[in-house]
Amino acid sequence: MSNEHTVKSYEEELQFLKDSLIKMGSLTESQLSDAMDAVIKVDKDSIDKIIKSDEEINKFRSKIDTQIMNLLVKRAPMAIDLRETISSLKISQDLERIGDLSKSNAKKVKPLPLDLPDELLGNLKRLGELVIKQLTDVLDSYVNKNFDKAKEVWEKDEQVDDLTYIAMESVIDFLSKDKKNLDFSTHLIFATKNLERAGDHITNIAETVCYLVKGEYLKGSRPKGKVIQE
Amino acid sequence: MNNIKIKSKNLNVYYGDKQALFDVNLDLNEKEVTALIGPSGCGKSTFIRCINRMNDVIDICKVTGNIEMDGMNINDKDLDVVSLRERVGMVFQKPNPFPKSIYDNISYGPKIHGKGETKSELNQIVENSLKKSALWEEVKDRLDEPGTSLSGGQQQRLCIARAISVNPEVILMDEPCSALDPIATAKIEELIDELKKTYTIVIVTHSMAQAVRVSQKTGFFHLGKLIEVGKTEKIFKNPDNKMTQDYITGRFG
Numbered sequence: 001m002s003n004e005h006t007v008k009s010y011e012e013e014l015q016f017l018k019d020s021l022i023k024m025g026s027l028t029e030s031q032l033s034d035a036m037d038a039v040i041k042v043d044k045d046s047i048d049k050i051i052k053s054d055e056e057i058n059k060f061r062s063k064i065d066t067q068i069m070n071l072l073v074k075r076a077p078m079a080i081d082l083r084e085t086i087s088s089l090k091i092s093q094d095l096e097r098i099g100d101l102s103k104s105n106a107k108k109v110k111p112l113p114l115d116l117p118d119e120l121l122g123n124l125k126r127l128g129e130l131v132i133k134q135l136t137d138v139l140d141s142y143v144n145k146n147f148d149k150a151k152e153v154w155e156k157d158e159q160v161d162d163l164t165y166i167a168m169e170s171v172i173d174f175l176s177k178d179k180k181n182l183d184f185s186t187h188l189i190f191a192t193k194n195l196e197r198a199g200d201h202i203t204n205i206a207e208t209v210c211y212l213v214k215g216e217y218l219k220g221s222r223p224k225g226k227v228i229q230e
Numbered sequence: 231m232n233n234i235k236i237k238s239k240n241l242n243v244y245y246g247d248k249q250a251l252f253d254v255n256l257d258l259n260e261k262e263v264t265a266l267i268g269p270s271g272c273g274k275s276t277f278i279r280c281i282n283r284m285n286d287v288i289d290i291c292k293v294t295g296n297i298e299m300d301g302m303n304i305n306d307k308d309l310d311v312v313s314l315r316e317r318v319g320m321v322f323q324k325p326n327p328f329p330k331s332i333y334d335n336i337s338y339g340p341k342i343h344g345k346g347e348t349k350s351e352l353n354q355i356v357e358n359s360l361k362k363s364a365l366w367e368e369v370k371d372r373l374d375e376p377g378t379s380l381s382g383g384q385q386q387r388l389c390i391a392r393a394i395s396v397n398p399e400v401i402l403m404d405e406p407c408s409a410l411d412p413i414a415t416a417k418i419e420e421l422i423d424e425l426k427k428t429y430t431i432v433i434v435t436h437s438m439a440q441a442v443r444v445s446q447k448t449g450f451f452h453l454g455k456l457i458e459v460g461k462t463e464k465i466f467k468n469p470d471n472k473m474t475q476d477y478i479t480g481r482f483g
Contacts, residue, residue, distance in 0.1 A: 003481040010480065076439055078466050078478045215468025 161225025319393030325385030327377030383414025
């Protein structure tokens with residue numbers, strides 16, 4: 001346990017920043033999960049709520065930006081405090097992007113027919129569950145300053161890539177059966193791609209957590225799955 | 231990496247019964263700025279005072295262990311301290327010009343060290359020293375005015391000019407900006423950047439931001455011990471020692 005700052009208000013400001021980021025993280029997590037549910041259940045009623053929650057996430061982003069600017073100006077943070085401050089800036093950017101992708105997925109629910117077959121959605125659902133789990137894990141690694149857990153998330157993105165490939169294949173198979181499916185299948189392809197991109201932002205967060213904890217960047221390139229290589 | 235200019239090995243300093251430095255092993259690289267940081271009374275000034283034997287003037291002070299400059303034992307009792315101080319200049323916390331003219335402040339050192347035998351040689355030394363300390367343009371028309379008539383920042387640059395007038399190899403700076411405003415501080419920092427091309431510089435500072443800005447290497451002292459030394463960037467982004475981290479982040483309790 002580290003000592004507290006001599007200046008109490010500095011300690012409070014840093015804690016406030018961490019709290020804001022944790023809240024933003026948990027909001028992003030719910031939104032990602034809600035957007036996923038909406039796609040799988042073709043739940044058109046929840047679209048507005050998900051879009052609205054993105055506004056909340058964006059508000060957190062600007063609030064965190066202000067907190068960071070104030071910390072930099074007032075405290076000129078050093079060492080772990082500097083890494084904490086800079087990491088918060090980077091993580092909040094990635095969370096905001098994940099929020100945008102969830103919003104985009106929610107918007108894709110509108111044109112979907114209500115009777116989508118299970119074989120079409122099964123792989124997408126598995127992909128969504130994995131990405132949500134990755135986000136939960138990376139946020140846990142941030143809260144607990146757990147380097148190993150963050151690295152695990154980073155490595156596991158390979159599985160996200162592989163599942164993306166599989167989910168894409170299911171949609172394309174379905175599409176090739178009947179051209180009438182073209183319109184909404186395209187939306188499903190984009191939704192799949194959005195999840196893969198959210199996964200990339202999660203690996204960015206994992207890299208940032210590793211830097212935050214150890215002060216050095218992960219060496220080597222991240223293991224990449226099928227979709228990326230092809 | 232530059233050559234090692236000053237090397238201390240198991241350096242201990244005692245003021246009477248009180249030990250002020252404990253087995254300090256610290257290498258200072260040539261033509262580089264080394265910053266020494268740490269809370270008041272941690273031994274950083276005591277350390278730099280070993281480099282030009284300033285501790286000699288304190289009767290109860292005893293120094294053991296080894297400190298070398300270019301392989302020469304600084305603590306050698308037969309060493310000519312005057313010639314050592316010609317090679318190692320010092321600038322103090324408060325600007326302390328002699329109560330003499332600007333010109334005489336600079337020419338005094340070269341004169342006593344037997345440099346600048348003719349008037350024109352001395353003129354040249356004064357001009358060069360003031361130019362190197364970025365003061366020439368401001369004082370060239372008033373060299374006969376008292377050094378004390380200058381502003382605080384100018385006085386400190388005058389002291390730097392005085393230190394470099396004898397062409398030293400090392401410049402020790404003990405909190406050189408603590409009495410200066412931000413602009414005067416910025417000018418000194420700019421000057422340090424320039425001076426490091428020619429001289430090896432050691433600066434004691436209480437300002438972390440200043441240490442980051444001016445130095446390439448930083449040493450953290452606590453209670454007479456050198457706790458950690460390393461590249462400045464590493465020390466301020468990701469120090470190895472928890473005590474260093476607690477100090478630079480303002481957690482020292």
